[in-house]
Amino acid sequence: MKFGGTSVADLERIRRVGRLVAAEVATGKQVAVVVSAMSGKTNELVAWTDGAGAAAQGLPPSDDEYDVVVASGEQVTAGLLAMTLRNMGLNARSWMGWQVPIITDDAHGRARIDEIPPENLARAMDNGEIAVIAGFQGVDRQGRIATLGRGGSDTSAVAIAAAVGGACDIYTDVDGVYTTDPRIESKARKLARISYEEMLEMASLGAKVLQTRSVELAMSQHVPLRVLSSFVEPGEAPGQGTIVCDEEEIVEKRIVSGVAYSRDEAKVSLFGLPDTPGVSSKIFGRLADANVNVDMIVQSHARSEGAANMEFTVGKRDAARAVEIVRQAQKDIGFEDVQLNEDVAKVSVIGVGMRSHAGVAKTMFTALAEKGVNIQVISTSEIKISVLIDAAYTELAVRALHAAYELDKV
Numbered sequence: 001m002k003f004g005g006t007s008v009a010d011l012e013r014i015r016r017v018g019r020l021v022a023a024e025v026a027t028g029k030q031v032a033v034v035v036s037a038m039s040g041k042t043n044e045l046v047a048w049t050d051g052a053g054a055a056a057q058g059l060p061p062s063d064d065e066y067d068v069v070v071a072s073g074e075q076v077t078a079g080l081l082a083m084t085l086r087n088m089g090l091n092a093r094s095w096m097g098w099q100v101p102i103i104t105d106d107a108h109g110r111a112r113i114d115e116i117p118p119e120n121l122a123r124a125m126d127n128g129e130i131a132v133i134a135g136f137q138g139v140d141r142q143g144r145i146a147t148l149g150r151g152g153s154d155t156s157a158v159a160i161a162a163a164v165g166g167a168c169d170i171y172t173d174v175d176g177v178y179t180t181d182p183r184i185e186s187k188a189r190k191l192a193r194i195s196y197e198e199m200l201e202m203a204s205l206g207a208k209v210l211q212t213r214s215v216e217l218a219m220s221q222h223v224p225l226r227v228l229s230s231f232v233e234p235g236e237a238p239g240q241g242t243i244v245c246d247e248e249e250i251v252e253k254r255i256v257s258g259v260a261y262s263r264d265e266a267k268v269s270l271f272g273l274p275d276t277p278g279v280s281s282k283i284f285g286r287l288a289d290a291n292v293n294v295d296m297i298v299q300s301h302a303r304s305e306g307a308a309n310m311e312f313t314v315g316k317r318d319a320a321r322a323v324e325i326v327r328q329a330q331k332d333i334g335f336e337d338v339q340l341n342e343d344v345a346k347v348s349v350i351g352v353g354m355r356s357h358a359g360v361a362k363t364m365f366t367a368l369a370e371k372g373v374n375i376q377v378i379s380t381s382e383i384k385i386s387v388l389i390d391a392a393y394t395e396l397a398v399r400a401l402h403a404a405y406e407l408d409k410v
């Protein structure tokens, strides 16, 4: 059972989590619980590190002390939930990532889990103890605390389920995965089931209900995964939530399953590039060396002979650094001008049905055109189409697409 930030936002909610855990234990299951920090806590901790450390000096915000600070929110909630369960007469103890241990690589701030030796947890759970595990954190092979990237408690939970051989229930502040973010479109419908592939795309395209890596891991390790609400009392009709499963297990086929959006985008435009081999390699090689993740890319011919323009998107946090990196190499790359636009958003439609149906893109472009939304960049894959638009039109675009694919009627 994993509980996110809003589910453990205060002591009353932690007590309700305690009741949900107790009810699960009462059915005779062995239970491990993964908790996030109280909502807002991690943002506060990140802001402190920005003020004190790496980012303040213009360096990439990735170091081991960053992780020491931001991992602390989960230590608090793990302790509080274990205490709460004990006060209810249950046998529980908290576990920090290093105690389990959840062993990660050393990419601090975005570490990946390498392995979780299950013996310690299994022994405790076999003795009837509820394991309350701090999400988001692990330990690298040098013994330093590492965190798994924002939203990483989902991944902690799936990894623990895989390690001890269980199923993973993600309890959050919505009662499942919806056709789009229910906070933006009140007509969004809850999906009874969604395939791993679609969920993977939805997550990586901005639907933060599950961290992308958690879906990747569930898919590769065959962990049964479910998303459901923590805002119910045990015994109340809990609803089935949403089951994330193999495509073959979904009887009802849809062409488009959902619409996702991300405001965490920035667009870098390079003008007047030489139209010769090797230019892209120079630009993106430098960005890769600096660990800047590039998403959408378009190149077009400029008016003048032999010249080209290029646009690409990066995460907002990397934007200034990306511009700095290309500026420093302006002579070598040979462009005339660079511009940064942070007022952009990426809106995507996702569905496995696209593989076999024509006209999905047409519906998207028509719906956006009818609302007067200009498309700046387009990118596609087998099961998704993404467009980059002016951030001011994000909600409008999401709602227009939701209606265009009749997702309110799912």
Ligand code: ADP
Residues within 6 Å of the ligand: 003, 004, 005, 006, 007, 036, 151, 171, 172, 173, 174, 176, 177, 178, 179, 180, 181, 182, 183, 202, 206, 207, 208, 209, 210, 258
């Ligand atoms: P937690 O703190 O429990 O990890 P998150 O805030 O990370 O919760 O994720 C839950 C939120 O994800 C919801 O409150 C909702 O606004 C957002 N969300 C975005 N897209 C979707 C979607 N397609 N279905 C459900 N929730 C979504």
Ligand code: ASP
Residues within 6 Å of the ligand: 004, 005, 036, 037, 042, 043, 073, 135, 136, 149, 150, 151, 152, 153, 154
């Ligand atoms: N507390 C961490 C975050 O806000 C991890 C999580 O909640 O999943 O990113």
Ligand code: MG
Residues within 6 Å of the ligand: 004, 151, 154, 208, 209, 210, 211
């Ligand atoms: Mg989350």
